[in-house]
Amino acid sequence: MQPWFQNGTCDPFRPQSTPCTLGNLVQYSINVSSAADVVAGLKFGREKNVRLAIKNTGHEFSGKNTAKGGLGLWTHNLNKIEINTNYSRPSYKGPAMKMGAGTLAASAYQAAHALGYRVIGGSCPTVGLAGGYTQGGGHSVLSSIYGLGADNVLEWEVVTADGRQLIASPEQNADLFWALSGGGPATYAVVISMTTRMYLDGPTSGASLTFSSSGIDQATYWAAIENFQSNLAPLVDAGAVVLYTITPSNFLMFASAPAIAASTFDTGFASVKSHLTQVGIAHNLTVTADLTYYDHFQRYYGPLPNGIWEVSHLIGSRLIPRSVVTAPAGNKALVDAYANITASGDFIVVSIAMNASRPATLPGGNSVHPAWRSALLHTLAYWPWDWTASPATITARERTLTEDIEPQLVQLSPGSGTYLNEANFNMKNAQQEFYGPNLARLRSLKKKWDKQGLLWARTAIGSEAWVEDGTQRLCKSGKDF
Structure with missing residues (x-):
């Protein structure tokens, strides 16, 4: 459960004298072991007018998996x-x-x-x-x-x-x-x-690149990131996915490619290396070749089962169109935004470059936001959760994300969208940003498959029909979905 929605009501980092209460957690949970358990839970929710929440592992940034005073459907043990x-x-x-x-x-x-x-x-x-x-x-x-x-x-x-x-x-x-x-x-x-x-499975190539701002001015550092970003499109078109993390002092990249030779990374990053050398930035590029994707994953994102990522953040994101990144002016404006976002030292930027233009090949397609198909980057800004921060500090960070950081990214990418799984729950015009041109059809299907609005989740389709009162019970908003 995301720390924001835990609301500090049972925080292991606070003094032992601090009360421990359920807070925003559900009142009861069903440990689902079969479909019959879900049927029973839904029946209880309908008949007793009880709010429901579906929880799997808890990797959810918008509070969809909790319902204060409600009944949880915990599907974590459906793992066959x-x-x-x-x-x-x-x-x-x-x-x-x-x-x-x-x-x-x-x-x-x-x-x-x-x-x-x-x-x-x-x-x-x-x-x-x-x-x-x-x-x-x-x-x-x-x-x-x-x-x-x-x-x-x-x-x-x-x-x-x-x-x-x-x-x-x-x-x-x-x-x-x-x-x-x-x-x-x-x-x-x-x-x-x-x-x-x-x-x-089969051979998978990888690469890592690191450099820092040590010994150089900030303008040179950010220009190096701009140069790096200008070289991404050919790599992702060849089958690579490139993930990189940016702070004002450090740059770290992992690249993965299940379909190209490791030498392609040497070639693809040659101009990046040349630029870094020319401007005097010390750097380290390592290229790898593994026999399987599994081995590659273990090298860069392992060890399994836990991996490398922390998951407690305040987070916002944006799908950045290819047309923005491949245009010199757009690329510079985006890197300028990175510099602005990270300047205080509170927020970190992560961008993931990929070519997700391959549409679903099954009949009828799917409801993925079409902005994925024209995006070159999925760009995130996040604040690593500080368990010792005061409520006022945490609220200020969320306000910065909503009122300052996200508008910068939206302004650079008008008409694009936002990946709903890694998004700010307070994002302005959230449903339009998350669902785009699919919104109307998804609303009609919500009405068809959940006529009573039994399944409610923050920012989800149909969520506009209900509002949380002061105790977080759901009340009808007067709006139709």
Whole structure:
């Protein structure tokens, strides 16, 4: 559960004398072990008018997985994995993995690797893949080759808000399949399992690059980042995904490419190295070649099962179009924004370069925000959570994110969008930014599949029909969804 929504009500970092209360946590949780448990939970919520929350692993930045005073559906232990190397439907024939809603990325990667395959998932191995990750789109270090997580889903096993257990696929309940594949979690139905494509594993190239601002002026440092960013488009078009972290003093990059030779990174970053050398910036570029994607992941993002990422942040993000980054003026303006965002030392910038233009190949497509298809960067600004910070400081950081940082990124990318899974829960015009041109259809499907609005989640489709009162109970807003 994100610290913002814990609200300091039972904080292990505060004095022992501080009271420990449930705060924003649910009152009770069902440890879901089967679809029948979900059916029972939904029935109780409908009949008793109790607010519900669906929680998988807790990797959620918008507070969707909690409901003060409500009933939780905890799907974390639905973690069975089934592999079918001969999955066959009219829409797809080939290897596939069926995973329970609680299956962690680490478990999926290990199961696929054991049989010589790779599967789409994020760089944080403790995320549950069938939860908000894929239902919200799901980017991966494999996305420049295989697309987003939602582009690879073959079918969903769900329980609908009215208690029916069914399959959503391109062949059955196709509209629900479309909505679940990118249109946001905890909205249309409760997911029991997901079936997704697998791919044969094989050699994977990688690279890391580091440099700092030590011994140089800030203008030279930021110009080096501008030069680096101008070289990304050809690399991602060749199949690479490039993740880099920026502060005013340090730059760190990891690159992954399952489809190109390691020498391509030497060539692709040659002009970057030349520029760094020319302006006197000490740097270290290391290129690697692993026999499998699994080995590559362990090298850069492991060790499994926990990985390298901290997950407690205040966070905002933006999908930055290719047209912005490849234009010299746009690229400079974006790097200037990085400098502004990080200047105080409070916020860190992370950008992930990829080519996610590959659309879903299954009939009917999916509800992934179209801005993904024209974006070169998914850019995030985050404040690493400080457990000792005062409530006033935390509130000030959130205000800075909402009123200063995000508007800078939006101004640089008008008409684009924001990745709903890694977004600020207070973002202005959130639904339009998260769902874009899919918004109207998603609202109609919410009405179809959850007529009573039983499933409510902050910023999700249909959330506008309800507001939280002072005790965080849901009250009708008077708005229709």
